[in-house]
Amino acid sequence: MSERWARIVLSTYRWVGAMVFPAVGAYVAFRASKGKEERGRQGERYGVASVARPAGPLVWVHAASVGETSAVTPLVETIVDMGINVVLTTGTVTSAKMVQERLGDRVIHQYVPLDLKPAVDRFLSHWQPDLAVICESEIWPMTILELGLRRVPQVLVNGRLSDKSFAAWQKRPSIAEALFENLAHVVAQSDIDGERFRALGARPVTVSGNLKVDTAIPPVVESELEALQRQIGKRKTWAAISTHQGEEDVVAQVHHMLKVRHRDLLTIIVPRHPDRAPAIAEEIEKLGMKVALRSRGDVIAPDTDIYLGDTIGEMGLYLRLTEIAFVGRSLMAQGGQNPLEPAMLKTAILSGRNVQNFRDSYQRLIKNGAAKLIRDKDMLAGAVNYLFNNPAERQVMIDAGTKTVEDMRGSLDLTMTALEPFIQPLVLKARLSAREGGWK
Numbered sequence: 001m002s003e004r005w006a007r008i009v010l011s012t013y014r015w016v017g018a019m020v021f022p023a024v025g026a027y028v029a030f031r032a033s034k035g036k037e038e039r040g041r042q043g044e045r046y047g048v049a050s051v052a053r054p055a056g057p058l059v060w061v062h063a064a065s066v067g068e069t070s071a072v073t074p075l076v077e078t079i080v081d082m083g084i085n086v087v088l089t090t091g092t093v094t095s096a097k098m099v100q101e102r103l104g105d106r107v108i109h110q111y112v113p114l115d116l117k118p119a120v121d122r123f124l125s126h127w128q129p130d131l132a133v134i135c136e137s138e139i140w141p142m143t144i145l146e147l148g149l150r151r152v153p154q155v156l157v158n159g160r161l162s163d164k165s166f167a168a169w170q171k172r173p174s175i176a177e178a179l180f181e182n183l184a185h186v187v188a189q190s191d192i193d194g195e196r197f198r199a200l201g202a203r204p205v206t207v208s209g210n211l212k213v214d215t216a217i218p219p220v221v222e223s224e225l226e227a228l229q230r231q232i233g234k235r236k237t238w239a240a241i242s243t244h245q246g247e248e249d250v251v252a253q254v255h256h257m258l259k260v261r262h263r264d265l266l267t268i269i270v271p272r273h274p275d276r277a278p279a280i281a282e283e284i285e286k287l288g289m290k291v292a293l294r295s296r297g298d299v300i301a302p303d304t305d306i307y308l309g310d311t312i313g314e315m316g317l318y319l320r321l322t323e324i325a326f327v328g329r330s331l332m333a334q335g336g337q338n339p340l341e342p343a344m345l346k347t348a349i350l351s352g353r354n355v356q357n358f359r360d361s362y363q364r365l366i367k368n369g370a371a372k373l374i375r376d377k378d379m380l381a382g383a384v385n386y387l388f389n390n391p392a393e394r395q396v397m398i399d400a401g402t403k404t405v406e407d408m409r410g411s412l413d414l415t416m417t418a419l420e421p422f423i424q425p426l427v428l429k430a431r432l433s434a435r436e437g438g439w440k
Helices: 002-033 042-046 066-081 093-106 117-127 141-149 163-170 173-180 191-199 222-232 247-259 274-286 315-319 340-344 356-367 377-389 391-408 411-436
Strands: 058-062 085-090 108-111 131-135 154-159 185-188 205-207 237-243 266-271 291-293 306-308 324-327 348-351 371-373
Touching: 042 108, 042 117, 058 066, 066 085, 066 093, 066 131, 066 154, 066 411, 085 093, 093 108, 117 141, 131 411, 141 154, 141 173, 154 191, 154 411, 163 173, 185 191, 185 411, 191 205, 191 356, 205 411, 222 315, 237 247, 237 315, 237 377, 247 266, 247 274, 247 377, 266 274, 266 315, 274 291, 274 306, 315 340, 324 377, 340 391, 348 377, 348 391, 356 371, 356 391, 371 391, 377 391
Parallel strands: 058 085, 058 131, 085 108, 131 154, 154 185, 185 205, 237 266, 237 324, 266 306, 291 306, 324 348, 348 371
Antiparallel strands: none
C-alpha cells in the first residue's frame, strides 16, 4: 500500500510540481512581507503548532480563504456545540481575522501547513485529528495521502470543481481516482459538481446545495451605517463589489457615463483585495474624479464621486447603502464571486458573464429574475440607469433574490446529515472524556 501511494505522490508532483513549488516559495515570501503580527506564526505553515492540543476528540476543518471561512462557520459552530474541539485552518491573513471576529476562542485557529510531507506530518502528529473536513475545492495530494495513511476519515463539504479543474483532473484519471478514493464522503454544492466528483472516482457523493446560503446575513454596526447614510443623504447609489484588477476602471467609466443623467450619483467600489485600494484611488483620480477611502475615515462629501470600501468584514455595511450591486471577477477576470450576500441584503444583482465558479447560484437567481448578466461597460451603464429609473422593477429583482435565497436554504442540515456517521462517535467519545477527566 505505501509503495503504491509513494508512486502516486511522485507522479502527482511531477504533474503539479511546476505549479505547487513556485507557489510555495511565493507564499512564504508573501507571508514574510506582511505585518509583524503574523511573523510569529510562520512556523504554522511548516506544521509547527502555536498552541497545545486540547483533551478530547478533535475535528480539523480547513477553509482556504474568506469565502470558504464564511461558508463553514455555521458548520463549525454546530460541531463545537456538540462538545467537540475544532482546529480551523485557513490560508490568508484576512480569513484568520474573520475566524477571530466570528468564532473567537471557540475554535483553535492555525495557518494551514504547506502540502509538503514534513509539514503535514508534523501538523498531524501534533493535532491527531479524529476527522478532517475540507471545504470546497482544496485538493492537496500530500495532505490527502497522509490522512489516508493515518486512517483519518476525510470529508469534502460544499465541494465544487470548476470547468478548468475538472478538465485538468480528467487528463490524469488514475491520479484523480487514487486521491479521491481517500475521501470518505463528498458533499457537493450542485448536481453538476456531484457528477464531476463521481466521474473522478469519489464515493459516496451527495448533493447539499451551497453552504453559503445558510450563513447569517452579513452584520453591520448600526452607528457606522447611520453615519454614512447621513453623509450620503438622498443621493443615488450603486455598488461594485468584489472587483478585480481592470474592473474598477470600468466602474469609474460607468460612473462618468451615468453622472450625465444622475448628477447626484455616488458609486461605491469594494475591491476583492483591499490592499490594492491606493493604486485604484490613484487611477480613478487621474480621471478627474474625487475618491474617499473608508480605511482613512474619509467623509463622503457632496462632491465625492467614488467611495472606496477598502476594509475587511464590512460587506454588510456597503451593501446596505444601495439597492443595486454589480458583482465582480466577472468582466475582466473569470469565475465570478458569490452573489448570495447581495441577494440576502436586498439588492438587484448585475454581473458579467464569467461566473463559472457560481454557476448554480446564478442560474437560480437569473431564472427567478433576481440577477442580470451584462457584456461590457455600456451594457452595465444601461442596466444601472434602467434600475435607477424603474424602482418597481428594481424591487421585483430584490424580492426575487430574497425568495431565491430562502428556497436554497437547507444545505447545513444536509451536510450535517452526511457528517453524522463520523461525528456521532466523537460526541460519545467527548462525553466519555469529560467523565474520565481527560483525553486518552
